[in-house]
Every structure is written in structure tokens, then in C-alpha cells.
Amino acid sequence: xxxxxxxxxxxxxxxxxxxxxxxxxxxxxxxxxxxxxxxxxxxxxxxxxxxxxxxxxxxxxxxxxxxxxxxxxxxxxxxxxxxxxxxxxxxxxxxxxxxxxxxxxxxxxxxxxxxxxxxxxxxxxxxxxxxxxxxxxxxxxxxxxxxxxxxxxxxxxxxxxxxxxxxxxxxxxxxxxxxxxxxxxxxxxxxxxxxxxxxxxxxxxxxxxxxxxxxxxxxxxxxxxxxxxxxxxxxxxxxxxxxxxxxxxxxxxxxxxxxxxxxxxxxxxxxxxxxxxxxxxxxxxxxxxxxxxxxxxxxxxxxxxxxxxxxxxxxxxxxxxxxxxxxxxxxxxxxxxxxxxxxxx
Amino acid sequence: xxxxxxxxxxxxxxxxxxxxxxxxxxxxxxxxxxxxxxxxxxxxxxxxxxxxxxxxxxxxxxxxxxxxxxxxxxxxxxxxxxxxxxxxxxxxxxxxxxxxxxxxxxxxxxxxxxxxxxxxxxxxxxxxxxxxxxxxxxxxxxxxxxxxxxxxxxxxxxxxxxxxxxxxxxxxxxxxxxxxxxxxxxxxxxxxxxxxxxxxxxxxxxxxxxxxxxxxxxxxxxxxxxxxxxxxxxxxxxxxxxxxxxxxxxxxxxxxxxxxxxxxxxxxxxxxxxxxxxxxxxxxxxxxxxxxxxxxxxxxxxxxxxxxxxxxxxxxxxxxxxx
Numbered sequence: 233x234x235x236x237x238x239x240x241x242x243x244x245x246x247x248x249x250x251x252x253x254x255x256x257x258x259x260x261x262x263x264x265x266x267x268x269x270x271x272x273x274x275x276x277x278x279x280x281x282x283x284x285x286x287x288x289x290x291x292x293x294x295x296x297x298x299x300x301x302x303x304x305x306x307x308x309x310x311x312x313x314x315x316x317x318x319x320x321x322x323x324x325x326x327x328x329x330x331x332x333x334x335x336x337x338x339x340x341x342x343x344x345x346x347x348x349x350x351x352x353x354x355x356x357x358x359x360x361x362x363x364x365x366x367x368x369x370x371x372x373x374x375x376x377x378x379x380x381x382x383x384x385x386x387x388x389x390x391x392x393x394x395x396x397x398x399x400x401x402x403x404x405x406x407x408x409x410x411x412x413x414x415x416x417x418x419x420x421x422x423x424x425x426x427x428x429x430x431x432x433x434x435x436x437x438x439x440x441x442x443x444x445x446x447x448x449x450x451x452x453x454x455x456x457x458x459x460x461x462x463x464x465x466x467x468x469x470x471x472x473x474x475x476x477x478x479x480x481x482x483x484x485x486x487x488x489x490x491x492x493x494x495x496x497x498x499x500x501x502x503x504x505x506x507x508x509x510x511x512x513x514x515x516x517x518x519x520x521x522x523x524x525x526x527x528x529x530x531x532x533x534x535x536x537x538x539x540x541x542x543x544x545x546x547x548x549x550x551x552x553x554x555x556x557x558x559x560x561x562x563x564x565x566x567x568x569x570x571x572x573x574x575x576x577x
Numbered sequence: 578x579x580x581x582x583x584x585x586x587x588x589x590x591x592x593x594x595x596x597x598x599x600x601x602x603x604x605x606x607x608x609x610x611x612x613x614x615x616x617x618x619x620x621x622x623x624x625x626x627x628x629x630x631x632x633x634x635x636x637x638x639x640x641x642x643x644x645x646x647x648x649x650x651x652x653x654x655x656x657x658x659x660x661x662x663x664x665x666x667x668x669x670x671x672x673x674x675x676x677x678x679x680x681x682x683x684x685x686x687x688x689x690x691x692x693x694x695x696x697x698x699x700x701x702x703x704x705x706x707x708x709x710x711x712x713x714x715x716x717x718x719x720x721x722x723x724x725x726x727x728x729x730x731x732x733x734x735x736x737x738x739x740x741x742x743x744x745x746x747x748x749x750x751x752x753x754x755x756x757x758x759x760x761x762x763x764x765x766x767x768x769x770x771x772x773x774x775x776x777x778x779x780x781x782x783x784x785x786x787x788x789x790x791x792x793x794x795x796x797x798x799x800x801x802x803x804x805x806x807x808x809x810x811x812x813x814x815x816x817x818x819x820x821x822x823x824x825x826x827x828x829x830x831x832x833x834x835x836x837x838x839x840x841x842x843x844x845x846x847x848x849x850x851x852x853x854x855x856x857x858x859x860x861x862x863x864x865x866x867x868x869x870x871x872x873x874x875x876x877x878x879x880x881x882x883x884x885x886x887x888x889x890x891x892x893x894x895x896x897x898x899x900x
Contacts, residue, residue, distance in 0.1 A: 323855060327864050330616060351862040352616035372719075372755075383755045384632070384718070384733060389843070389852065390859045394629040398640040409632045411766065412852060414843040418705070422846060427712045427732050427765065429755050470615045 263335055263468075263475035264308065264525055272314050275301035276334035279319040280416075282440050283549040283557075284340045284360075284464075293317045296548040297338040299538040300359055300466055300483065304336065306537035307482050307530040322390025326351050329469055336479060337467040340434070342392045347467075354476050357483040358465045359541075360549075361561035361570050363458030364396050365435040367442055370453050372429060377457040384409045386428035388419040396460035397432055420445050430455075434462050440555050478524050484573035485531035488513055489540035491564055491573070496539035499532060513576050520576060531576065541571060607865065622861045623648075629856055631848045633764055644857055651853030652874060658770050658847065659836045665775040666835060667828070670782020677787045688783065695780035701841055703777055708769035708845040715765065718756025729757045734764040766847035770839065778835045785831060789824035790816055821893040829886035833879050850874060 267273050277285035277297055285295040293315075302312035320328050320339060329337045330352055340362075341347075343355040366385075368374050380401075387393050389412045401408050411428055413419035420441055423431040431441070438454050446452050466483070468476050489495075492510050494502045503514050511517040515528040524530065538544050545562060546552045563569025611618045627647040630640045634650040635657050676688035695703070712732055716722050721731035727749045729736040736750035739761030750760030793816050801811045842849035851871060858867040 322859055323864075326862055330614060346860070347862060350617035352611070352614040379754075381755065382753055382758050386846075389856055392860075394856055395860055398628060398630040402640060408630075410630050411632050411764075411846045412843075412848060412856065413846045414852070414855065418844060418846070421709065422712060425709065425712045425732070426717045429718065 263472045264478065267308055267335055271309060272316050273301060273305040273308065273336065274316045274318060274334045275304075276320045276325060276328050276337040276339055277301070277317050278339045279321055281340055281437065282444070283436065283553060283555045285317075285338070287317075287319075294548070296360060296544055297340060297466075299544045299548065300338045301336065303486060303534040303538045304479060304482050306533040307485075307526055308478065310527070310533055312537035326353065326467075329353060329467060332469070335468075335475070340464045341467055343463045343465055344392065352470045353467050354470055356466050356468060356476065356480040358463040358570075359483060360436065360464040362434040362436050362462035362464055364393055364432060364460040364462060365438050365458050366455040367423075367431045367438045367452055368429065368455060369426075370451050374453075374455065377430075377455045377459065378404055378406065380408055380430055381406050382408070383429040384411055384427070385430045385432055386411050386413065386419050386423040387432050388412075388416050389414050391433075392460070392462065393433055400459040436549065436555070436557055439557060444554065474525055478526065481524060481576070482530070482534050483541075485513060485534055485576055486538070486541040486544065487564070487571050487573035488576050489531070489535045490542040490571075491566070494535055494540055495543060496535060499536055503532070509575075509577070518577075611865075616862075618863065618866065620863075620866055622857075622863055622866070625861075627857070628860060631853065632846075633762070633767065633848060644861075647853050647857065648850065648870065651848060651850040654847065654853075655836070655839050655842075655849040655851075658767060658774065658842070658849070659839045662771055662774040662778065662835055662839070663832050665771070666778035666782055666831070669775065670779040670831075671786050673779060673783035674786030674790070677783060678790060692780045692783050695777055696784075700773065700777050700838055701844060704769060704773040704841055704845055707773045708765065711765045711769050711772075721752065721757050727751075727760070731756060732765065733757055734762040734768065736760045736762045764847075766842070766845050769845055770842050770847050774835055774838060777838075778831055781831045781834075782828060785824055785827045786820075788827075789820040792823045793819045818893070822890070825886055825890045825893060829882060832886075833882050836878055836882065837875060 275298075277293060277295075280286045281295070281297075283295055285293060285297040287293050298317070301315045301317070305315045306312040318328065318334050320334075320337075325337055325339055325341065326347070328334050337353075338359075340360070341355075342362075343358065347353065348355050366377050366380070368380075374380070377400075385397060385408050387397060387410050394410060394412060397408070397410055411422065413422065420431065422428060424445065424447060431438075433441070435454070435458055442452050442454060443449050466479055468479055492502075492507070492513065494510065494514070499514075502510055503516060505511065508517060512520065514532045515521060515530070519528045521528045521530045527533075539547070542559075542564075545559065549555045549557045550559065559567075559569060561570050563571065565572035608618060623645040624643050626641050627644045628640055629647070631638050631647060631650050631654075633654070635653040636646070636650045638646060638650040673688045673691055676684050677692065679685050679688070715730060715732045718731045718733040721729040721733070721736070723729055727738050729750055729752075733756050736757040737760055738747055738749050740748065748759050748761070750757045750762075752758075797815055797819070798811060801815045802808075806814065839849055840851040843852040843855060854867050854871050858864055861867075
């Protein structure tokens, strides 16, 4: 459902007011108890980013961020479908989490110091290592972002993007002019109509914009530079350490499952594996669930619902998806990437 | 008599105190809740460097400047589009309003069609339509159309010579690798917003003007014509002074709406106050503070406009008495 702008501002204002007036349910009890009581996880997602969180024509949500919600619902409620998705725009997202409207924000959100230290939130773990890049028309014959002197650059507001843009070009001593749009659709329409000489956003989205939104994808090229680090991951409210630990460790379990080669398909056979690490992860040996306040087979349930991290990646953004993004930084640590989970033991 | 008056004053003072107490309580609870949840609050971020650039700005602005300056640049951009739009919409609206009263059937029909079309299509759609028509029609920045020496028209806007920034007296726009370099540019975002706001508000102004003139009793026109006044004299000496008194208050409302509607700028990429405040809100996470700031600024703008209008009204009253 897409509400008109004014209505969404009002909703944001009302959410804020709820926070101010202490009417929110955030203090009613521990997050886990509440989720169990209502038998539903409330997950804040984006208003539509293909591959990460977007609703299909039947209104079913899917994507990498959505799979994180499903995995947590499976671990906590034993049913990946017991999730209510709340689409939030960039302005609303933190307020919605602060006010207790959502249990978890799983919405391609960059982990930064300001956000971690001043918003009353905790970033849990990184589910996607992204970076900001540039899409340019081929006719400009550019090979590097350093050639964008005096260029006008179309950008969508409400993200870390504007600041990165300004920082990077300042460091290079190059002047550029941002043209900032509130809506994704307007920003790419302006770019493809030739209003700007470049479009900038996270590299994960550039590939999709080029292949799906460009009138002729071959007329556009993504420049090689990535000008920022964008570690994206789920966020929880401060003040509930148990819930913070659950979200963090479900994600670690998904990464660990990939490392041990446990997949959605071979999960049942793996349960009989003699490897103690696999036994521990899947609940065959000691009961790690008890420590988190979950059932013994919490990790197995998560893997059964969405597969391991690698499977999630391939299905949503990787080779089995329309985005066809390479694993790159998001490969496992022992395969040249940065995905590294502390040991589940 | 005096006892009653004192009682009334007492009640009013009590009410005012109660209102203030409620406001204070709200602020106090908010601050306490935010502190309890580890949410930083306060306006200290205003003096920190903004960290983001603003595409076009009347005030010279750099990303190393403070957030306060960024918001000021945003406000200047709001006024830069609102003030000319108020002027254009008032002039155009007056002409169309008079056109709707014309005895010429074609003129009257055209003016009515204008009012009905523009008034009944949401402004946001009109702005987007203008913007994408403007950007689609104009040539690419690298193939800018040269209107006269040093005046270029392209998707980057209308580039004009302007006062030099760094030492030189005049800054001339020139062709560069990325399009036009130098000079001052009226961007497509600015032009579309100016056009959209002016045309939309003109439709309402036209109705206000028409209603104001029609509010003068018909007998007055008949009497003036019977006295031998020409139609121009009738309009200038009889209709306008009386009509103005009923036109100015609703006209002020239109000007207020126009200024507030300018916040739709963010949809078409014009960096107005709301656009800059939105970015600030996202960079700092200070939602309550940024929204309060926007509200305060619009409140002040509106009160100023209302005050100006009251002053105009008093003057027009005096003018009516004199003539």
C-alpha cells in the first residue's frame, strides 16, 4: 500500500507522538515475551528495494532482509510466516523502532557511529557489505568517478548517500552538484531523462537500476569506484539485551551453517553428522537455545525456513536472482569475503 | 461590572497557565522518555558541520558549514521560489478573475476552463508533470542550446551570466566537459516549481478576485454608470476599493498556502527548507527537533504574512475612504 506523502508524514508524526506520550508498548515487557504472546514478529522493512525487501504482485514480501525476519520468526515462533511486515521510508524507520511499532528493523540500513550511539538503538550484525557507486551514460565516455568534475548527480534523499557523495568529492577536490529527490522513482526518471550526468546509490541497487529501469541498459555503465563502506544489517531497540542477542545469533547461525555446508536440502542428513560443531549448531549436543531463551533446535529451524546465508544470498540477490550480484565482500571469510560469525558454542 | 471583568480575566489567566503547564509536561515527558531510551536530544547538532552539499543555493554554502547554515540556505531557497510565485500568481490570477467576469464569451470560457482544470488536479501531479515535461523537452547539457552569447538552455536549466564569485566581476557560463560551467543557473527544478505553484495558485486567486468584485452590490455599478463614469473609472473608483476589502483576507490565505505548498519541492529535487531538514533529520536522527524546527519556521512565515496582510487591509480601508 502506498500512502500519499502527506498521510505518511502524519503517520510518522503520530508514531513520534506515541513515543513522546509514553503510550507505546515498548515498556510492557520483554520483546521476546511480547512476540510470543501475540504469536507474531513485527518487522520493519523498506517500501520496496528489489532483492532486499519488496512485495510481489500478491503482496508477499521477499528479499534478503525479509529472509532475516523469516529466520528469526522460525527460531522464535517455529513458523517463518508469522511475521507482520511494516514498510517504512527512510525518515520513519528509526522512530518506528524507537517507539516500539516494530520489534526489529531489517531494512538495508547502514551501520554508522551516529546511528549506533545516539538513536537509542543497537546494530546487531552485518547481513550485506555494500558500497556507494555511480551509474553514468556511456556517451560521456567516463572511466572513473574522478572525471565527474562539475557534474550534476541525481540522488535519493534520506540515506547516507548524500553525505558520502559530498565527503568523497571534497577529498578529491572536485566540485559536483547533487540534485536530491525524495522518491526513488522521481530520482531515476530524472536521471534517465538526462537531467543528471550521474546517478549514485549503493552498488547493490545500481546493477538493478541499470538492468531493469534503464530504457537501454547498454547505454549505461557502472563506474569502478566504490566511494563508501555501507555495512547493512538489522537494528533493535536498546534496553533489551536478550532480544539483541537472539537477533544477532540467528544471523550468526545462518552464516555458520554455510560454513559447515548445512543447507535447507541436507538439513535432516546433517542432523546425523558426527561433527561436534554441526551437532552443537543443530541442537544435537548441548542446548544453546536455553542460553538465548529459545528452544533447542532454534538454529535448525532458521536454516529450514530460509536456508543458510549463502542460499539466502543466491536466491535474493545472487546468481539465482534478477540482480545477479557477485558474492564479493559477502563471501565467507575463508573464501575471500568478510562474512565471519563468532562460534556458536 | 468591574467584578465581572476581573473574574473573566482570572479565568483566562488560569486557562493560559493550564495550557502552558500541559505543554511543559509534554516536553518534560518527551525529554525524560528519550533520555531513558538512550536517544540523544537537543539542538547541538545545529552548530556541527552539515556534511552534505546543497545543489543550488542563494547563500554560499559548503558541506563544511554548519547545519544551521544549511537550513538557512534551505529557507532562502523556499523564499526564492515562494516570493516570485506569489507575485506571478497574484497578477495572473487577477487577470483571469477579471476575465471570468468579461462580457466576451470566448475569454470567459477560457478563463473558466483554466480555473476548473488547474484547481481540480492535485498540485503534486502538476509539479511532476511540469518537471518531467521541462526535463524531457530540453536538450542535454552537453548539447546546450545557445540563446544569445553566454546564455544557454539545457536540461541543467537556464544558464545566465552572474556576478563573479572569486574576484572577477562577471561570471560567464561556458561550455565544459559535463555541460555548462559557471554563471548562474535557473534549474529545471526551480522553473518547474515556480511554474507549477504560480499557475495552480493563480486559479484560486482568480476565484477570490471574481468573488470579491461580485460582492459589490450591482446597484453601485448601475449608479456609477448612470452618473456618467466610464467603465475604467467605475472599476478604479467604485468596484476595486470595495472589492479589495473582501479580497485581501482570502488572498492572504492563498499566499500562505502557496508558501506551504512550496514544501512539495522535495518531490522534484528542489532543495527547499523541508528537503534540507529531511536530509538533516536522516543524518542526525533528531526527528523531534527537526520537525519542531520546520513547524516553527512555517509558523513564523505564516504569522509574518498574516501581519503584512492586516497592514495592507488597514491601508486599503484608508484608501477606500480617501477615494
